[in-house]
Amino acid sequence: MRQASWHNDVFFGLHFDLHATDKDTELGRALTGQHLREQLAKTRPDFVQCDGKGHPGYASYPTRVGVPSPGIVRDQLRIWREVTREMGIPLVVHFSGIWDAAALKNHPEWGRVSQPGGERSPKMVCPLSAYTDAYMIPQLIEIIDNYDVDGFWVDGENWASQPCYCPACQAGFAIGQVPDQPGLPHWAEWLAYSRANFVAHVRRYADAVHRRKPGCTVCSNWMYTVRQPDRIEAPVDYISGDFSWIWSAAKAAVEARFMAGRHLGWDLMAWGFSSHGPMQDWVFKSADALCQEAAVVMSCGGAFMVYDTPNRDGTLVGWHMDTLSQVAAFCRARQPFCQETKTVPQAVILHAPAHFYAHNEPLFNLGDASDALEGALHALLENGVSADILNDADLVRQIDRYPLCVVAEQDNLSDELVSELERYVRAGGVLLVSGAEQTARFGRLLGVTALEPAYLEMQLHIPVGPGSVCAMGRYRQVRPADGQTEVIAPLLLTRDTGSAAQLSGGCAVTCRPAGKGMAAGIFGPIFATHAKAHYPAVRALLGQLLDRFASPGLARARGPARVHIALRNRNGQLFVHLVNLGSDHPLSPHSPLVEHVPPAGPVSLDIPLAARPRQVRLMPAAEPVSWTYAAGRLSLRLDLVGIHDILVIDQAD
Incomplete structure (x- = not known):
């Protein structure tokens, strides 16, 4: 039984790390308790994370177990501990795990071997090496004993992991000959074994920390998020990740919608700074940009954290903290309508581990394996539908709660899962x-039969409204099996529509009643390509399909595509979160920074309710809302939506 942790009660936090090196000369020199107290008082965070040991492996505090940076002038971790204890703020230490270059200088035998017969890595450790038990765990225990910290946020973990071909790892693989590339026998088993070795590494240090101080939390950065969609087995206290510094809100959305369904406390960390793309030339984000990113997280019930780097002398940047005080106020105003809420099941998107691990960059990096998942989510959100993401085990347990389920180009589904769907x-x-090959598993349910040639790999088009949109990727050629299958859109050989259309003979999109429900198919990689292109006509095509479904359990928002919704509830109140992902200045790869988020609208909402509500308000401004209720539907219109507005609907007892 996982015990409750202090993290379950947090909502807004700050993270500061600086990745100390052997070149530092002034670590902690200018940091004082008064300075830290004054800066933290600007935001009053629920928790803070400070520097301990970064990827270079040098500790920024005095250590007898690890390798201290030669540049330590003052013990800044001691100051952080004293000030946070005085202010009643839990203190978490940022600590790099699998990535530790300094440890490998002294113990090169701990390094990962990334290919058979290859050299030991000078940066990344092997999870089966003595590093975890002989070095990392003693260092964590030292920090607990000397500083009585409240938690560890362990970085450089799953995303820094790859298969290791050292003698110990190869000897432990009992299934057969160790493969060194995809396509060879036992490749999938080798990757699963390697992933299990990483999980065992986390389990060992998490158990050690909990034995030493039961209330001290352990989080491994990005563990059990989209990049690791397995059943939660390691005894981590919550899940967390720092999402991309650029195009941040869109990347946060897919993680938030998945993490919210993992049955474990969670937070997401925004980088407070961004760039024109590379990890350099940093500039601090605007308050509006950070509030927008916060809204994506808060609207799904998660805690929000902002990352900033302190100066090398230990001080915090005052004007950054002034900006963050605005972000903190924005979050606090919405906290009563976000924290401890539960999802209202609407659309659910399957995130199948068997598909993901067959296509991702081993061991846990995304590659393009999550593109279809991300494209499906964005297409639904842009059509005003609230959506969750679940792995296959959670989906099977909860699927009947959801009016709509999307299986977006997912390979390797088990026969049992297909039968359950x-x-x-x-x-x-x-x-x-959706998907060319993937829809073949559902041929009988979809009511289609194959044509020749089986696939078309040429420039194809799908009619949408008066025009058409290019159908990127390979499409499967199918036709209706009988009159019950409705062709929503044919597959075109050219851009022409109407009387000038040149039909391929196949269908792009079909729909068919089955029992009490309905099954629809899109016979190509429409969602993976939507993740890369976001063509408005593809969004419109999905909108047409949603209209055709006419699912009575779905709430719909109709307005600018940049306004996304999330439905949540708590204690008889329904919360409809409206998140505005717009920007006043056009964004592009050469101008990626959100400066200001102007209001968007109008937005009309149609929400199924079992009974007439007692009250409807727009929060946090407490603005009155005009609404009607008839035939089990609540209808209303908002002229404008800010960065994050929440409809609070008090339901009848």
Whole structure:
């Protein structure tokens, strides 16, 4: 039984790390308790994370176990501990795990071997080496004993991991000959074994920390998020990750919608600074940009954290903290309507581990394996539908709660899962399946038969409204099996529509009733390509399909595509979060910074409710809202939506 932690009660936090090196000369020199107290008082965070040991492996505090940076002038970790204890703020230490270059200078035998017969890595450790038990755990225990910290946020972990071909790792693989590339026998088993070695590494240090101080939390950065969608087995206290410094809000959305369904406390960390792309030439983000990123996280019930780097002398940048005070006030105003809420099931998107691990960059990096997942999420959100993401185990347990399920180009689904999806449809659910090869698993349910040639790999088009949109990627050629299958859109050989259209003979999109429900198919990689292109016509095509479904359990928002919704509830109140992802200045790869977020609108909402609500308010401004209720639907219109507004609907007892 995982015990409750202090992290369950937090909502807004700050993170400061500086990745000390052997070149530092002034670590902690100018940091004082008074300075730190004054800066933290500007935001009053629920928790803070400070520097301990970064990827170079040098500790920024005096250590007898690890390798201290030669540039330590003052013990800044001691100052952080004293001030946070005085202010009643839990203190978490940023600590690099798998990535530790300094440890490997002294113990090169701990290094990972990335290919058979290769050299030991000078930066990344092997999870089966003595590093975890002989070095990392004693260093964590030293920090607990000397500073009585409240938690560790361990960085450089799953995303820094790869298969290791050292003698110990190869000897432990009992299935057969160790493969060194995809396509060879036992490749999938080798990757699963390697992933299990990483999980065992986390389990060892988490157990050690909990034994030493039961209330001290352990979090491994990005563990059990989109990049690791497995069942939660390691005894981590919560899940967390620092999302991209650029195009941040869009990247946060897919993580938030998945992490919110993991049955464990979670937070997401925004980088307080950004750039024109590379990890250099940093500039601090605007308050509006950070508030927008916060809204993506808060609207899904998560805690929000902002990362900034302190000066090398230990001081915090005062004007950065002034900006963050605005962000903190924005978050606090919305906290009563976000914290401890639960999702209201609407659309659910399958994130199948068997698909992900067959296509990602081993061991845990995304590659393009999550593109279809991300594209499906964005297409739904842009159409005013609230959406969650679940792995297959959680989906099977909860699928009947969701009016709509999307299976976006997912390979390697088990026969049992396919059967469960078919049962879901016949029981009244709506299923949308996409992909050229992937839809073949659902041929009977979709009511289509194959044509020759089986696939078209040429420039194709799909009619949308009066025009058409290019159908990127390979599409499967199918036709309706009988009159019950409705062709929503044919597959075109040219851009022409109407009487000038040149039909391929196949269908791009179909829909068919099955039992009490409905099954729809899109016979190409529409969502993976939508993640890269976001063509408005693809969004419109999905909107047409959603209209065709006419699912009575779905709430819909209709307005600018940049306004996304999330439905949550708590104690008889329904919260409809409206998050505005717009920007006043056009964004591009050469101008990626959000300066100001202007209001967006109008937005009309149509929400299923079992009974007439007692009250509807727009928070946090407490503005009155005009609304109507008829035939089990609440209808209203908002002229403008700010960065994050929340409809609070008090439901009848």
